[in-house]
Amino acid sequence: MRYTKYFIPTYREIPAEAEVISHQLMLRAGLIRKLTAGIYTYLPAGLRSIRKVENIVREEMNRAGAIELLMPAVQPAELWQESGRWDLYGKELLRFRDRHNREACLAPTHEEVITDLVRKEIRSYKQLPVNFYQIQTKFRDEIRPRFGLMRGREFIMKDAYSFDVDEEGANRSYEAMYEAYSRIFTRCGLKFRAVEADSGAIGGSYSHEFMVLAETGEDQLVSCMKCNYAANLEKAEVKAPQAAPAEALSSREDEKPLQEVETPDIKTIGQLSDFLSVGPEMLIKTLIYVADGQPVAALVRGDHEINETKLKNYLGASIVELAPPEIIEEATGAPTGFAGPVGLKVRVVADYAIQDARNWVTGGNKADMHLINVRLGRDFQVDSFADLRVITPQDPCPRCGGPIHFSRGIEVGHIFKLGTKYSKAMKAHYLDENGEERLMVMGCYGIGVGRTVAAAIEQNHDEYGIIFPIPIAPFEVVILALQMHEPEVRETAERLYSDLVGKGVDVLLDDRDERPGVKFNDADLVGIPIRVTVGQKGLKNGKIEIRLRNEKESYQVDVSSGTFEVIGIIQKLYDSIH
RNA sequence: CGGGGCGUGGCGCAGUCUGGUAGCGCACCUGCUUUGGGAGCAGGGUGUCGGAGGUUCAAAUCCUCUCGCCCCGACCA
Numbered sequence: 001m002r003y004t005k006y007f008i009p010t011y012r013e014i015p016a017e018a019e020v021i022s023h024q025l026m027l028r029a030g031l032i033r034k035l036t037a038g039i040y041t042y043l044p045a046g047l048r049s050i051r052k053v054e055n056i057v058r059e060e061m062n063r064a065g066a067i068e069l070l071m072p073a074v075q076p077a078e079l080w081q082e083s084g085r086w087d088l089y090g091k092e093l094l095r096f097r098d099r100h101n102r103e104a105c106l107a108p109t110h111e112e113v114i115t116d117l118v119r120k121e122i123r124s125y126k127q128l129p130v131n132f133y134q135i136q137t138k139f140r141d142e143i144r145p146r147f148g149l150m151r152g153r154e155f156i157m158k159d160a161y162s163f164d165v166d167e168e169g170a171n172r173s174y175e176a177m178y179e180a181y182s183r184i185f186t187r188c189g190l191k192f193r194a195v196e197a198d199s200g201a202i203g204g205s206y207s208h209e210f211m212v213l214a215e216t217g218e219d220q221l222v223s224c225m226k227c228n229y230a231a232n233l234e235k236a237e238v239k240a241p242q243a244a245p246a247e248a249l250s251s252r253e254d255e256k257p258l259q260e261v262e263t264p265d266i267k268t269i270g271q272l273s274d275f276l277s278v279g280p281e282m283l284i285k286t287l288i289y290v291a292d293g294q295p296v297a298a299l300v301r302g303d304h305e306i307n308e309t310k311l312k313n314y315l316g317a318s319i320v321e322l323a324p325p326e327i328i329e330e331a332t333g334a335p336t337g338f339a340g341p342v343g344l345k346v347r348v349v350a351d352y353a354i355q356d357a358r359n360w361v362t363g364g365n366k367a368d369m370h371l372i373n374v375r376l377g378r379d380f381q382v383d384s385f386a387d388l389r390v391i392t393p394q395d396p397c398p399r400c401g402g403p404i405h406f407s408r409g410i411e412v413g414h415i416f417k418l419g420t421k422y423s424k425a426m427k428a429h430y431l432d433e434n435g436e437e438r439l440m441v442m443g444c445y446g447i448g449v450g451r452t453v454a455a456a457i458e459q460n461h462d463e464y465g466i467i468f469p470i471p472i473a474p475f476e477v478v479i480l481a482l483q484m485h486e487p488e489v490r491e492t493a494e495r496l497y498s499d500l501v502g503k504g505v506d507v508l509l510d511d512r513d514e515r516p517g518v519k520f521n522d523a524d525l526v527g528i529p530i531r532v533t534v535g536q537k538g539l540k541n542g543k544i545e546i547r548l549r550n551e552k553e554s555y556q557v558d559v560s561s562g563t564f565e566v567i568g569i570i571q572k573l574y575d576s577i578h
Numbered sequence: 579c580g581g582g583g584c585g586u587g588g589c590g591c592a593g594u595c596u597g598g599u600a601g602c603g604c605a606c607c608u609g610c611u612u613u614g615g616g617a618g619c620a621g622g623g624u625g626u627c628g629g630a631g632g633u634u635c636a637a638a639u640c641c642u643c644u645c646g647c648c649c650c651g652a653c654c655a
Contacts, residue, residue, distance in 0.1 A: 012604065013590050017648060037647070065579040092654065143653055180622065195640085209655090219655095357617085410655065448655085482614060524615090535614055545614090 001475070002497075003510045008045050010522050020216060021213040021253030022161045022457040023148030025466050029526045031453075031474075038145025042450075045526065048474035048506075049453050050156060054135050056187045056471065057158045057447055064180035066131040066160050068480055071113045073137060077103035081110040081426045092143045106139035111422050111444060114161045118440070119428040125165050128430060128440065129173055130524040133160035135449065149450035150218075150410070150458075156449040163423075163440040165432065170441040174206075174417055177445045181210050181413050184447070189469025190456055193409065195221050196231040198309050200414055206417040210447075211409030212455035221409050222391055226402030233406075236391040237398040241352050253358040256373040258338065258342075263370045267337030269302045272370060276361060279303070284337040284354060284374070285360045288346070291317035295331045299350035300386060302361075305390040305545040306351075314349065314386045327340075338363040340371060341380040348381065351388040410455040418442040457527075460550075466527025467549050470573040475508040477566055480519045484511055484534035492544070492559055493534040524549070530569055532562065533566045548573075 009031040016025040017034070028034045031046030042050055058068065077095070080086035085093075094106045107113070114132055122128065135158045145153050162173035178194065185192040190212050197209040210230055211221055223230040232239070264273050273280045275279065283302030287309065290293060296315065300306050312320040325336050332339040332348045340363030341348055359373040362380075374380065397404050422428070423440040432438050460467040470476055476499060481493035490511075497509040508528065512521050516535070523531050532544040533554070544562050546569065547554035557565045 009588095011589060016584085016590070017647075034647095090653085141655080142652095142655090144649095146649085414655070446655085480614095485613085513613095515613055515615085515617060517613095517617085520615045521618085533614075537614060 001190070001508050003480070003508060003512050006044060006508070008522070008526060009043070010525055016328035018148065020458070021146045021149065021461055022454040025461060025525070025527075026454065027455055029466055031526075032149065033476060034148075038142055040149060040152060040154075040450075045474040046453070048221060049468070049472050050449055052472045052474075053188060053449050054156075054158070056352070057135065057184055057449065059189070060180045060184045061133050061158070061160065063183075064131075064176045066133045066162075066180075068134060069132050070134050070136060071107075071110050071117075073107050073139065073308075074104055075107050075113060077105065079116055080105060080428075083112050083115075083422060085112070092140045092142065094139055108138055108140040109444075109446075110134070110136075111161065111418075111442075112426070114424045115422045115428050115442070116160075118163055119423075119426060122163070122440075123430060125430055129162060129164040129169050131160055131162040131173055131176075133158060137554040140249065145362075147218075147454070154451065155451065157435040158447040159448060160445040162443040162445070163428070164443075165430065165441070167419075167441055170417060170419075170443055173576050174415060174443050177415050177443065177489055178208060178562075180245075181415060181445070181447070185210055185212070186384050186455065187411065187471055188452060188575065189471050190412075190452075191459060192412070193221060193223060193230050193407075196229075196235050197414065198235045198313070199230075208415050209276045209411045210413035210415075212412050212452070212459055213407060213409050214448055214455060214458040215406035215408055216458050217410040217455075219411055220410050221407055221451050223405050223407065224397035224400060224402050225405050227397060229397050229399040233308060233390060236393050238352070238387050238389060238395050239398045240387060240399070241355060249436040252524045255378070256359050257377060258374060258379050259372050260364055261370050262368060263338075263364075266368075266370070272361065272371055273302065276372070278361060282358070282361055284341065284360045286332075286344075286363055288323040288339055289320055290327060291315045291320045291325045295323055295327055295346045297331070297339070297341060297344050297346050299348065299354050299382065300389045300543075301351065301353040304351065304353060304392070307388060307390045310386070310388050311349070312516045314388065332363070334363070334365045334369075335358070335367055338365060338367060340365050341382070341474055342371060342374060344380070348383050349388065350382040350385050352385050353389070354382065355385055371448060389392060395402055410451065410458060412452045412455050413445075413447045415445045416443060418444055461527070465523070468527040468529055469577065470529045470570070471577060473506075473527065473529050475506045475528045477505055477530045477532060478523050478526075478569055479509045479532045479534060480516070480523060481509065481511055482516045482519065482533065484513050486536055489534055489536060492539060496504075496532065496534065496544070496559075496562050500566060503563065503567060505567070529573060 010030045011028040013029045014024050018027055028044055032040045032042055034040055037501055051508055077086055093108055097103055137156045139154050142153050164170040164173055192210055192212045194208045194210050198208045199207040220233040222236040266272050269280050270281055280302035285302055287298045287306055298306055298311055328336050361372050362374045364371045383507045393406055400524050420439040420441055422444055428440045429437045456472055457466050479493050479497055481489055483489045500507040527549055529549050538544055542559050543556040543557050544559055545554050
């Protein structure tokens with residue numbers, strides 16, 4: 001591609017609207033432009049990157065035995081009503097009516113359509129398993145789109161759906177996708193980690209997220225430094241205490257009598273800890289929740305943080321929210337900030353750490369009143385103990401007990417075991433060997449394509465711009481012809497260009513009549529992995545100059561061996577990835 | 579949806595408090611010079627000041643409404 005016949009509109013300045021680095025760089029490097037909140041045009045160079053990711057995804061999905069198709073973006077309400085998600089899916093589902101006043105939506109995901117297709121077309125166990133996938137534009141009307149392609153409303157996603165005869169088959173399909181995803185992100189040249197995750201609203205029993213590791217990532221993940229355990233923060237288990245509850249109750253601290261303490265206007269753990277001069281680990285935090293309409297008290301140690309996902313899963317509730325002030329007053333008899341477990345009439349669940357036998361400090365269930373020397377069993381009862389808190393860096397690995405490490409990442413892929421949730425709701429049956437009707441067991445698997453490009457930039461950039469991994473770079477090589485008006489420079493650059501094009505290399509020839517500085521800066525900004533400089537200075541000695549975007553130093557090679565050298569470097573860069 | 583901020587040429591911004599008919603840098607166009615890390619000189623074009631209504635002799639500036647965007651939070655993957 002010739003720069004003068006192409007379109008890479010770069011910005012010299014940082015656009016004011018972009019907060020995160022990948023968003024800034026994608027705008028500055030002329031990869032994307034915003035149309036409206038959360039909706040972007042992929043400019044030519046950006047599209048090249050996107051297509052490269054798509055092709056890797058496609059190759060690996062095919063290799064894993066999945067079959068590509070393409071489903072509609074506009075879908076009728078009936079299907080969503082059938083699965084029950086028309087009412088469950090919130091405002092994220094963009095709904096509208098057509099000219100016949102029929103309700104429809106823009107698809108945020110395709111479980112309904114694929115299940116509908118499969119139930120109509122597949123009748124026999126002989127036709128199973130199948131795994132269909134597509135690379136398609138999704139729409140989710142996000143409350144607050146942000147960070148460019150990282151969290152847009154309209155975005156390109158690869159989604160796949162597997163159908164198996166039984167749980168065991170579904171597990172095999174899941175494993176195959178796990179392998180495929182690992183290959184995909186490896187081939188994209190990214191540092192990533194697969195972590196255990198909560199399956200959330202999509203439902204199902206088991207899931208993994210694929211996280212591109214980056215300091216600026218929105219997600220926190222926990223990994224073991226000894227074994228291969230890794231999980232996202234909301235999923236990461238805290239190892240249950242070794243001892244049985246009865247033993248844990250055996251005294252660690254001498255029992256002292258329960259006592260009330262006046263604590264005027266002291267409402268937070270921090271204030272209370274300072275006021276009483278005790279560490280926050282001596283306090284019990286009592287949080288009043290409403291779980292599917294029922295008030296529940298959840299107890300965690302003062303220095304711990306409640307994990308609402310764990311609480312929700314433990315209670316088996318579909319909606320768990322912090323109780324509004326009225327409910328808190330009704331449950332505790334006190335205004336917010338003074339809740340405690342002593343004398344509570346609602347169900348009480350507690351984190352394992354509360355089993356500790358010590359003289360706790362708790363809320364007094366009276367305005368401006370806390371209690372000290374509160375003993376479990378003597379002064380308050382707990383209905384059940386569970387792992388309800390967020391893991392801390394001090395906790396051991398829940399699998400092997402080794403030390404754990406916290407890091408940050410960007411979720412680019414997510415694989416789920418769905419079970420029979422959709423096949424049951426939408427009657428996706430098949431006949432088994434015995435002629436009996438059985439439910440298909442499903443899995444679903446997503447990759448955010450645009451987000452993968454953004455994550456790659458977030459992980460690979462410097463002060464000058466993007467440093468694309470070669471497999472997903474818009475071009476593999478850029479040739480800078482520094483003085484286009486000098487016949488020797490122009491001709492050498494042209495010859496090198498057509499040689500490389502002939503060898504099937506993705507090469508951009510910067511043939512603009514621009515000053516060298518402009519070309520160098522644009523090449524750095526766009527992040528093309530290999531830069532070949534053709535200039536008067538080098539040509540005097542019969543040399544051209546090669547520099548890798550991820551290295552500081554350049555080196556010179558003979559003009560005659562330029563093509564050979566470049567092809568060797570490309571090979572080396574790809575080899576370093578596999 | 580709650581809180582905060584911002585809409586002025588393609589981009590980044592000043593001007594708004596204190597009303598007087600729009601400016602700076604970059605970019606863009608023409609010419610000459612220049613050409614290894616975002617050139618110099620000379621000349622030039624560029625704006626419904628987000629929109630609507632109002633106050634006023636006069637509105638980018640004051641008032642009302644409205645639209646859009648960004649950030650924080652809640653939410654979601």
